[in-house]
Amino acid sequence: MSSTKPIPVTVITGFLGAGKTTLLNRILTENHGKRIAVIENEFGEIGIDHQLVIQSDEEIFELNNGCICCRVRGDLIRILAKLSQRRDKFDSVLIETTGLADPGPVAQTFFTDEEVKESFALDGIVTVVDAKHVSLHFDDMREVREQIGFADVILLNKEDLVSPAELAALEQRIRKMNPMAKIYRTKDSVIALDKVLNVGGFDLKRALQLEPDFLEAAGHDHEHEHEHCEDPNCEDESHHHHEHDEEHHDHHHAEDVTSVGIRAKGELDEKKLSEWLGELLRTKGQDIFRMKGVLAVKGRDMRFVFQGVHMLMDGKPDRPWGNDPRENAIIFIGRNLNRAELNEGFKSCLV
Amino acid sequence: MSLRPINFVWHAKLDDFNTSLAWSSDGTRLAAGSVSGQVAIYDVASGKALHVLENAHEDGCDAVAWRPDSKALATAGRDGKWKLWDAVEGKVLVEHEAGAMWTEHLAWSTKPIGERGHLLAVGAGKQVTLWNEQGAASGEPLKPQKTVTDLAWIMGGTTLALATSTEVIVHDPADGDERVFQAKDPILAMAFSPSGKWLMTGNQDATIHVWQTDSDAQMHMRGFPAKVRQLAWHRGSRWLATGGGPSIAVWDCSGKGPEGRMPLLLEGHTEPVSALHYQPAGDWLASGARDGGLAIWSPTQRENQISRAKIASGVTRVAWSPDGKLLAATGEEGEVQVLAVE
Numbered sequence: 001m002s003s004t005k006p007i008p009v010t011v012i013t014g015f016l017g018a019g020k021t022t023l024l025n026r027i028l029t030e031n032h033g034k035r036i037a038v039i040e041n042e043f044g045e046i047g048i049d050h051q052l053v054i055q056s057d058e059e060i061f062e063l064n065n066g067c068i069c070c071r072v073r074g075d076l077i078r079i080l081a082k083l084s085q086r087r088d089k090f091d092s093v094l095i096e097t098t099g100l101a102d103p104g105p106v107a108q109t110f111f112t113d114e115e116v117k118e119s120f121a122l123d124g125i126v127t128v129v130d131a132k133h134v135s136l137h138f139d140d141m142r143e144v145r146e147q148i149g150f151a152d153v154i155l156l157n158k159e160d161l162v163s164p165a166e167l168a169a170l171e172q173r174i175r176k177m178n179p180m181a182k183i184y185r186t187k188d189s190v191i192a193l194d195k196v197l198n199v200g201g202f203d204l205k206r207a208l209q210l211e212p213d214f215l216e217a218a219g220h221d222h223e224h225e226h227e228h229c230e231d232p233n234c235e236d237e238s239h240h241h242h243e244h245d246e247e248h249h250d251h252h253h254a255e256d257v258t259s260v261g262i263r264a265k266g267e268l269d270e271k272k273l274s275e276w277l278g279e280l281l282r283t284k285g286q287d288i289f290r291m292k293g294v295l296a297v298k299g300r301d302m303r304f305v306f307q308g309v310h311m312l313m314d315g316k317p318d319r320p321w322g323n324d325p326r327e328n329a330i331i332f333i334g335r336n337l338n339r340a341e342l343n344e345g346f347k348s349c350l351v
Numbered sequence: 352m353s354l355r356p357i358n359f360v361w362h363a364k365l366d367d368f369n370t371s372l373a374w375s376s377d378g379t380r381l382a383a384g385s386v387s388g389q390v391a392i393y394d395v396a397s398g399k400a401l402h403v404l405e406n407a408h409e410d411g412c413d414a415v416a417w418r419p420d421s422k423a424l425a426t427a428g429r430d431g432k433w434k435l436w437d438a439v440e441g442k443v444l445v446e447h448e449a450g451a452m453w454t455e456h457l458a459w460s461t462k463p464i465g466e467r468g469h470l471l472a473v474g475a476g477k478q479v480t481l482w483n484e485q486g487a488a489s490g491e492p493l494k495p496q497k498t499v500t501d502l503a504w505i506m507g508g509t510t511l512a513l514a515t516s517t518e519v520i521v522h523d524p525a526d527g528d529e530r531v532f533q534a535k536d537p538i539l540a541m542a543f544s545p546s547g548k549w550l551m552t553g554n555q556d557a558t559i560h561v562w563q564t565d566s567d568a569q570m571h572m573r574g575f576p577a578k579v580r581q582l583a584w585h586r587g588s589r590w591l592a593t594g595g596g597p598s599i600a601v602w603d604c605s606g607k608g609p610e611g612r613m614p615l616l617l618e619g620h621t622e623p624v625s626a627l628h629y630q631p632a633g634d635w636l637a638s639g640a641r642d643g644g645l646a647i648w649s650p651t652q653r654e655n656q657i658s659r660a661k662i663a664s665g666v667t668r669v670a671w672s673p674d675g676k677l678l679a680a681t682g683e684e685g686e687v688q689v690l691a692v693e
Contacts, residue, residue, distance in 0.1 A: 052410065055452050057477070059497055061516060061537040063556040074516050074537055074555070075498065082429075082453070085368040085386045086411070087684070113555075114577055 006121035007084075009093045010197055011106055013147040014128030015137055016099035019157040023128055023189035023196070024096055030193055034091040037083055039076065041098045052090075054079055058098060060105050063112075070112060070311075071105040077113050084119035092197065093120065100143045103150035104289065107309045110202075124201035127151035127181075128189060131170055132161040138173075145257040148174055149289040149333045150309075151181045152201030159185040177257045178333050180292060204305050204316055257289075259333045260342050264350060267298040267326050272349040277313070280345065285311030287337065293330035296321065298351050355647075355658045358691045360677065361398025365389050369681035371414050372668040375421035380438060381679055382424050383687050384412030390426050391687070392438055395677070398689065402441030408432065416457040418484060419469050427454035433473045435486040445486035451476025456499060461508025464524050472511050474499035479513055481524060493522060505543040512550075514541035519550060519562075532562050535571075540580045546588035549604050553579030559593055563608060570610035572602075576623075583627035583636065590650060592617075592636050594624035599638055601650040617648050619656055626668050630675035635692075637678050639666025645680055647692055662686045 014020045028036060028051055037052045056075045063070035076095065083090065097106060103125055110122035127147045137144045148154060154174060159167055171183055182199070184191055200206035273295070281288070288310060295304040306315030332342060367387035374381055380401075384390040390407040391400050408428025416425045418435075423444065427433040433454050434446040456474030464470050467489050471482045479493040479502065497515035505512045511522045516537040521530040536554035543550050543564075550562040555578050561570040581594030591602045591609070599617040602609035617638070626639035635657065636648045645660045664684035671678055680688045 057498065059516060061555055063537070070556075072555075077555070078498070078500075082386075082411075082413075085370065085683070087367045087386075 004089065006117075006119060007090055007093055008123035008198060009095060009110065009120050010123050011095045011097060011103065011125045012128065013097045013101060013103055013125060013150070014099065014155075014157075015130060015134070015141065015144050015147070017133070018099070018128040018130040019155070019186075019189040020096050020099075020128050023126070023155065023157075023191070024094060026189055026191075027094065027193060027197065031197075035088070037090045037093045039079055039093065039095045041096060041101065052083075054083075058101060070108065072109040072112055073105045076106065076109050077116055080116050080120055084115075089119075092123075100141075101147075102143065103147055104310055107150065107202075108312060111309060111312045111314065122202050123197070124152040124199040125150050126153045126155065126196050128155045128157050129170075129174070130158055131156045131167060131185075132158045134170065142256075145177065145255070146289065146335075148177050148181075149257040149335070151178060152199050153196055154178070154181045154183045155189060155191060155196075156183060156185045157189055158187065160187045173255075177255055177259060179259050179261060180290065180331055180333060202307055202309075202314075204307060204314065204318070256335050257333070258337055259331060260337050260339045261329070261331045262343055262346050263327065263329050264347060265325065265327045267296050267351045268328060268349045269351050270297050270299070273297065276345050276349050280342075281308070281311045281313065284334075284337075288332055288334040290333045291331060293328070294318075295328045295330065296326035354656065356693045357658055357660045358693055359660075360689045360691055362689065363391065363393060363398065363400060363687040365391055365685035365687065367685055368683050369667050369685055369687065371412060371426075372670050372679055372681045372687075373415045373417055373424075374670055374672050374679065375417040375438075376419050376673060377421040378673045378677075380417070380421060381687070381689065382415040382417065382426075382438075383679075383681055384408075384415045384426060384428070385685055386411040388412055388428060388430075390415060390424075390436075392424060392436075392441065393687070395672070395689070402436075402438075404436065404441065407434065407436075413453065413455045414457040416459050416471070418471075419459055419461065420484075423484075425457050425459070425471055425473075427457050427473060427475075429453045431475065433457065433471075433475075433482075435471075435482075447480075447482070447486070447488075449473045449475035449480060450478040450492070456502040458502045458504055458511075460504045460511075460524075464509060467524075470524060472502055472504070472513075474502045474513065477515075479511070481511075490524060493520070495520060500538055501541040503541065503543065506547045512541065512543055514538045514552065516555075519552065534560060536560060539578060540582050542582035542584055542591070544584050544588040544591070544604065545586055548588060549591070549608065551582055551591055551593075553582050553593065553595065557595060559595075561608060561610070568608070570608055572609065575600075581624055581627040583629050585629050585634065585636075586631065590629075592627050592629065592638075592650065594627055594638075596623055597621055597640065599624055599627065599636070599648070601636070615650050615655070617646075617650060617655055619646050619659065620644050622665075626666050626680070628669045628671055630671045631673055633671075633675040635671075635675070637669045637671060637680075639669045639680055641665040643682065645669065645678075645690075647678070658692045660690060662688050 059075040061074040292307045302317035305318045365385040367385045371384040381393045388406045388408045390404040392402045410429035412428040414427040424436045435444045454475040458472045460470045481490045483489040495515045501514040519532040538552040540553040557575040559572045575595035579595035583592045597620045600614035602614045620640040622640045622642035643662045647658045664682040668681045
């Protein structure tokens with residue numbers, strides 16, 4: 001039985017023509033010396049020899065064990081099982097999805113299949129966005145919004161093809177949908193490899209490191225960010241109409257993919273929390289793409305960190321609170337999230 | 352309980368994880384293939400490697416299958432090809448692309464299909480192609496909607512069955528007749544009883560599904576700790592052994608079938624079972640586990656474990672010789688072990 005460290009897997013998503021294959025080729029070129037297996041869902045132009053490139057057809061397995069969210073990628077399970085047989089294992093695996101792929105089943109594959117979990121660990125979802133053309137697809141392509149919602153890293157690619165004002169507006173719009181992701185502006189998908197590989201997007205140990213980022217991005221108490229208010233206490237839809245002219249696509253549009261960040265001082269009641277979260281994931285899990293949090297639970301000395309995809313949640317106690325003031329930070333990214341309900345529900349769990 | 356001693360007859364080693372293992376039908380040759388692409392043909396009597404075919408398939412070999420005359424070996428692998436080898440000379444007779452990046456499944460019909468002779472079915476991606484004994488294409492390919500996950504000749508060896516994640520297709524190559532069994536759970540492995548009465552599938556969501564082929568009856572068994580990929584029928588079509596965890600369940604399929612009956616549980620492995628095979632002409636079941644454990648069982652006896660042994664790494668395949676006197680097992684580090692129970 002293999003007892004070695006899981007091989008990190010990076011998923012590259014993005015709409016057709018956004019620059020996924022360019023990024024893939026760049027990683028393969030610059031990462032020479034490492035053994036990388038590439039799983040591709042459409043024929044890309046892989047320009048590098050001596051790499052294992054496996055073509056695959058997206059095949060969704062619907063598991064009937066009672067959970068509607070248990071959609072996994074059967075093709076990936078099959079391919080990864082075969083790859084894990086090799087003695088000279090790979091340093092990493094890159095999965096390039098089709099432009100229309102739903103990242104949910106890809107991510108869930110790494111949390112539900114025992115054999116896959118044994119040998120592989122999902123490191124991050126990188127979404128490449130065509131800064132020039134994405135606005136054309138934003139509203140009518142659900143997949144584009146999902147791919148942004150799921151991302152750990154977003155490349156605003158082709159930055160050279162749009163004006164700085166357009167780019168700023170786009171970044172702001174994307175930030176609102178997914179405040180958790182790191183956003184980089186790129187041209188020809190040029191990016192330092194350490195920004196896209198080994199990002200630890202699903203690593204609980206790094207959930208704390210992310211804390212300042214997502215709290216800030218969630219817009220809590222940031223008065224200067226009035227244009228995209230994410231204040232958990234603010235339900236005023238009129239904020240969405242403060243947008244400037246250059247962002248006319250967004251003008252009359254409330255995003256269906258959005259984020260809700262909640263921050264609350266104090267301690268949580270463990271029983272109430274687990275009931276609320278359980279019920280939330282059961283009823284709304286389908287619409288929750290990603291979630292992360294750091295929680296202070298009454299009677300527990302340690303910070304509780306967790307992350308999740310749809311209905312699947314992974315959590316554990318982390319480091320002790322010590323003398324730090326106890327507070328909670330939690331973020332949800334998903335579709336049609338009800339900010340008021342989430343806030344109210346979470347706060348009802350406070351002691 | 353006293354276990355019978357094991358005679359380790361001979362062993363050999365390939366250079367990486369062994370994916371495939373097959374006895375020739377005359378029992379004189381054994382072939383094994385590894386994920387490195389190496390394929391070896393052994394003389395069973397001496398344990399000597401007659402041929403070691405280096406890089407038979409670039410990026411790995413996934414299947415080996417003897418032509419029923421025992422004189423030629425078909426191999427398939429991750430170069431997308433299948434090859435027919437002269438087993439005496441160790442040379443390629445023919446090689447063909449099979450229609451996908453990986454060619455994963457091979458099965459020879461156990462009986463001739465009319466004038467076409469014995470046919471080889473080759474499964475690659477969403478395609479199954481048929482070839483004759485000389486390695487020439489014979490008939491139209493089958494094109495299921497999804498990737499082929501399992502392939503076998505059933506009903507005495509003249510009818511082809513293939514599984515994908517969503518269905519099992521039974522195809523009669525003589526007249527092209529097809530029958531389809533739609534599945535609810537994603538299928539990983541399929542096994543028809545030798546009688547043809549029962550079709551069982553082992554599934555991704557830790558279940559097995561059962562069809563009674565002569566009626567519309569279906570059954571569904573849950574409660575396995577892991578997905579079920581190991582299915583082995585007893586020759587009498589009464590007993591089906593299943594893996595899906597460290598315990599082996601043996602289901603009684605007499606009469607109305609296994610639903611509502613407690614299976615016999617064979618306990619002894621401490622790690623998940625990775626391979627199962629019943630003696631072709633006897634009553635013993637061989638099992639292998641991911642910790643290298645091997646066990647031989649006589650499931651219906653009260654003291655059901657007959658013997659046990661171990662190889663160095665996890666067991667990948669077990670196979671009884673046609674006469675059931677020898678057991679071959681392969682391992683994750685390339686082991687090929689032939690043993691006999693005294």
